[in-house]
Amino acid sequence: MPTIASSSLTYEILMYLNSFYFGMFAICELGMGFFKAANLPSPGTNTTLAEFALLFFLIITEGARIYLGRKGNLTEHGLPILIGVILTVPSSLATLYFLIWQHYVLRLEVILCSIQLVLLASELVISILCLIAIYKPSSPEE
Template sequence: MPAVVNSSLTYEILMYLNSFYFGMFAVCELGMSVFKAVKLPTPGAGILLGEFSLLLFLIITEGGRIYLGRKGNLTERGLPMLLGILLTIPSALATLYFLIWQNYALRLELILCSIQLVLHATEVIISILCLVAIYRPPSTEE
């Protein structure tokens, strides 16, 4: 009997891990943003407000992505998982902003954002494998 790897279990483990990791990531990012606003010279209040609003957007987008991905995986429905994959794009772009394009990037931010992007990439690959498994016609061999 061939060993079949259940990709939905792997995806669920990744989403569960990412739900806790993103909570820690958001708290750390918020703390570092407050630190940079207080201690580092900022070019303007508009940029600071934009970074805080982008962090709020990232929290909402990532929360929705994790919720839809887990719901689609547990119910074995493809549409919520597909929407979760699509929400990965704005979430990854916002994470890239905090990694590359913001005014001051702390070393801790570089590490945390890099881990977040690796989780995104891994989850997209595994979720595509789950979608293939969901939409594959059942085998008639027994």
Template sequence: MVNSSLTYEILLYLNSFYFGMFAACEAGIGILKAVNLPYPSATLGAEAGLLLALLIIESLRCVLGRRGSLALHSVPVCISVFLTIPSALCVTYFFLFQTRILRLEYIMCAIMLLLQVTELFYALLFLCTICRPPSYD
């Protein structure tokens, strides 16, 4: 049997580093596109706000997931699972619906979505193992 708590913790640890790189690259690419490409100012502000919202949501999701996983508490992990939905929607926007999308952004967003889906799977597996009644065999 797979230790879902350990796997979930490793994925959250990996995500904390990858998301830092992802957010920095998205901010840099956004600045590059704003300077070099014709960009509507309202769209530019909306995408910057969405990146800021993603930064807050994903940071909160990683902190709650790690705190719940380490303490074996299900409530922070449940909140982390629910925060995966808006986080994945923000990354999907950057992946598909952004005004101008570079190939590098396709690759980074695809990796981020893959990481989030894998974390969601192991978080649900972790919640199933922590919420079942103990067996005294």
């Protein structure tokens, strides 16, 4: 008898979309960081360097989160998805920093960070549903 795959197509589509969106998001954030460093009154070199370091941290965590989420979904293993869910917390906090707590926040950053947070929230919900489907005990066939 054929087995039913429990990997989530919705989760895979969201992760695939976010892999491209986050690449564009990171490039735009980097460009806006250089724009603010060159054209706006500097809040200090340490603040500017800290914001670039936080952007680098966000790129690393979000890249790992997307990779682990897609790998776990395609192989139907829950541990990579669970680690991806845990990595959602630092990714969300770093995105919130760029949205709210940054010294200068541009209107484009508000739009891009809001879309990123919506993607993160929807992926979190779908990944939890995917984890439930993976770890749900299968009923005996009669």
